[in-house]
Amino acid sequence: MKELSIDAEIKNTRLATEFVDELLEEHNCNLKAQTQIDIAIDEIFSNIARYAYAPDTGTVRIVAEITENPKSVKITLIDSGVPYNPLEATEPDITLSAEEREIGGLGIYMVRKTMDNIIYEYKDGQNILSIVKNI
Numbered sequence: 336m337k338e339l340s341i342d343a344e345i346k347n348t349r350l351a352t353e354f355v356d357e358l359l360e361e362h363n364c365n366l367k368a369q370t371q372i373d374i375a376i377d378e379i380f381s382n383i384a385r386y387a388y389a390p391d392t393g394t395v396r397i398v399a400e401i402t403e404n405p406k407s408v409k410i411t412l413i414d415s416g417v418p419y420n421p422l423e424a425t426e427p428d429i430t431l432s433a434e435e436r437e438i439g440g441l442g443i444y445m446v447r448k449t450m451d452n453i454i455y456e457y458k459d460g461q462n463i464l465s466i467v468k469n470i
Contacts, residue, residue: 336400343384343395343414351380351397355410358399364408364470371449372408375466378442379412379421387416387462401470407451411465419462420455421446 339354341347352373359369383395396413421443447453452467 336398338396338398340394340396343380343388343393343416345381345384347395348377348380348384351395352376354397355399355408358401359408359470362401362406362408362470368468368470372410372466372468375446375450375468376410376412378446379464379466382421382442383412383414383416383462386419387414389417405469407467407469409465409467411463413464414462415460416462418457420457421464422453422455 337354337358339351341350355372355376356369359372364372380395380397387393393414393416398411398413400409401407402409424443446466449468450466451469452465454465454467456463
């Protein structure tokens, strides 16, 4: 298990993905899964940076761990910002054109479609969002 705490700022999105990529590369994760995980981290981390502490800045703790049988990675992002469960967000109507569709919601939709499991809880004043991907 690896852990990183960084400021919830857009400029740190790359640090968050690089932190997880290091673990994925150590475990020979395939490129498709790594790309999907990177996109999910980018989406989740940037949403925390934009909205969780606005207009202030807080921290995000990222915990990454590999499990066996099946081999998977679990990445948990923890923040003390405004309570928000992204799993309760309404799915976008992807049958509409980009011009007709409401702004927002596509990022978490992509995360839902590419990860094998997503778990959210609000506990002890913290948003705890975990994504799991079989690798």
